Amino acid sequence: MRLHRTLAPALLLALASPGALALRLDYTVELGYLHSDNINLSATDPVDENLLIPRVGFHLNETGSAVRAEVNGLLEYRDYLGGAFGNEFRSTLDGSVDWTLIPERMKWTFTDALGLNPINLRLPDTPGNLQQTNVFATGPTFQFRLASNVTGLAELRYTDSYAEESSDFNSNRFSGALRGLFELDSTRRLSANIEAADINYDSNSAQSDYKRYAGYAGYVQKLSALELDAALGYSYLDFDNGERARGPLARLKLDWRASAQSSFGLSVFREFSDAATTLAAGNAAFAGGLGGVTIGGATISPDVYKDTRVELRYALNTARISLGTAVFADTIRYERSGATDSDRNEHGARIDLGFNLRPNLTLGVLAETTRRDYRTGAVDTRDSLYGAYLRQQMSRHWGWRIDLNRSERHSDGDDLSYDENTAYVRVIYTR
Template sequence: MATSRHSLHRHLSTRRRILCAALAAALPFGAQAARLDYDVSMRYMHSDNIVLQAANEISEDILSPQVRFDLTHDSSVLTTRLRGNVQYLDYMDDVYQDDTRGEFTGELEWTLLPERLTFYARDSLSEQSVDSLAAFTPGNQQKINVFEAGPTLMARFGETMRGVLDLRYTNSWAEETETFNSDRYSAAARLLRPLSTTDTLVFNLEAGQTEYDTISEFYNYKRYDAYVTYLSELSKLNLDVSAGYSRLKPEGADGTSSALFRGYAGWQVAPRSQLSARASYQFGDASTDLIQRVGGPNEPGNSSDPVVGQPGDPTLQIIPDTFKQRFASVAYEFTGERLVIVGDVFSEQLRYLRDDSFDTDGVGLNLNARYALTDRLSLNGTAQRYRREFTNTAREDTDTIVGAGIAMRFSRHWSTQVDIRNRKRDSSVGSQDYTENVVMLSVTYYR
């Protein structure tokens, strides 16, 4: 219990420091350099199966006031983006205890010496499962925070070549899963060589050490990476491809090695259409996954997210184990005068190095659309489907979400929205099946 209280105190004080530092640094440069967007909303949700069970379904009504904010600041000295929300959940039928939740993502880059020294900080607070094998109910949620900070030193070698040294400290904290709590220390040396005005080659050497708070004798490890990155920025095509080698050295155990590959391609197919693809083959863990892949809170102005939502990354297990990951995705975005469509499909394979009971093969798709009937009235729809197979426990789950809604903007500052959603899980473990139908109504004031 003492360790938990210490970790909680450290987590809260760390977040306060980064927020205060960002806001304090932004003020001297004038209000014109900063932009704050926020909204205040009252949302009502009715669920016919709030416990997400196959039998003994329980309905619940929830009132949820919420504040969301998006603060950006960009100057020659400081670049900052802080985005988050805070909401209070009033379970009117007392199926669960009333709760206060918050999500936050923030990045800060502070130039101390131009082209010589910068300080970087990043924080990610999200809601994730306590037991990832069970349904994501209000009783199966915990706050996860990953904080990263450190200096970046830069130097020039000749007319074009540039060197970069990144020093980073990372703290990972879980509200319930204490074995996840850890500290990470890393250094990365990079040599950048431009090939042309559009192409750059980067040589990377990285080393890091991860130390866990409660299970250090089993899971502490060192990691070493060596890889080459090719960057290209053309008028309609962007490429970011890395290839190399990684080695993990667990404390008191034999090391393991693997090839490393990360690739991204973004193509502007047409003025209103963009296609992108990602692929990776690498070592990973929950902390790096959270800070790199989990989306932050929805931006102010979007009220269609459910009162009781989905985890930021449904594939993620909040455990200390390291895994080998194969991942590929393709995404498409169309932005028309009235119609906006955003969709992606992905495939992922995770193989854990110590506990293979969480080894999974997963595929999924996400599709969101919005159509403006008039300047003030719009329709929206969403469809998500994700299938994961646990390869060593003979379990397979398929999760499906479909929904539709209508939004009315009364004025510059006021809007209302109604959404309906159906959430369903089909599982080879019969007790994990469920179906939930949700109706949501929100009234929102925008700054």
């Protein structure tokens, strides 16, 4: 991996800045033991395996006057004690660092999204079908006052996308944006936005290099119990091979805190996208039941597609119950004719319900499912997970957790269906 294109320089900047006294670092260290009755996720020849999994996670927050940072990272090592696969590291990182060079005039931004994704989305998530991906972006933002309630922004960004195995995904992107922000009052803001990007792939991939242009209006409202972020506009894509694509751009995100214990969320968007844009924004896949490094659900390719997605969320937290639920539906249609075998409809749901048996002892159950219906090839897949867990916080720093899970894949049109049962025990230190 091109490690020099990560957040490491920005993190060193955050630590060395004069305002670093505002930096907060929280971390978790785990040691886990996992048993699987089908570690190779085979339909006909399952292999029992035991794993030893040490894991380190951290959350860094910096709120100084010169540097603001929010970074989450996770690193784990998987020791396959029976030798079913080679031992491996897995990691993920998601963060941003803003460095103010001239107060209220200029800042420099770094963002990074490191993740783990399938090489082939249609195949099971065995170690041989996984790869690390990374999307790193950096550049300046210039701010200027146009009127007492109008602020202008000019942004320049360089973005580098990289995948360990899917080399045609690798690209360099240069983009710019002009924005006008109109403050209606202390809770409402309108914006006018013009964006342009030049996307160039490292190799001669099937997807042509292209330029992307977009113009849209935005509206943001933030109240004590309600947050709304909406955008509506148009996008135009100009491919170097002479092809063109155009279409509407629409985004809506609504979060409502119905009470001190419960909240609802709604996200809707329709726009052109690609894997690098999706990974930079955060992977849409549900988190796995065992925690740790989550395997994403994106097709890692250079191809552009129209993405239409709706997601609903609900959360409840009381003295005895914690509940998190989400459902989504997604339609993905590729622009390049050679990529239409990846056209698909996706929908899924997740629930995680915990009961506090005692103040520091929680019993929980979880379930999730994702179905992918491909429009060609007569192959449809449904991935499901069901589980139960018991966790205890023994002291301020020490705790433990036990998970029992069952994973299933039902795949129509091929022989890739499987089921797997796992048991996972871990000791956790948190600071």
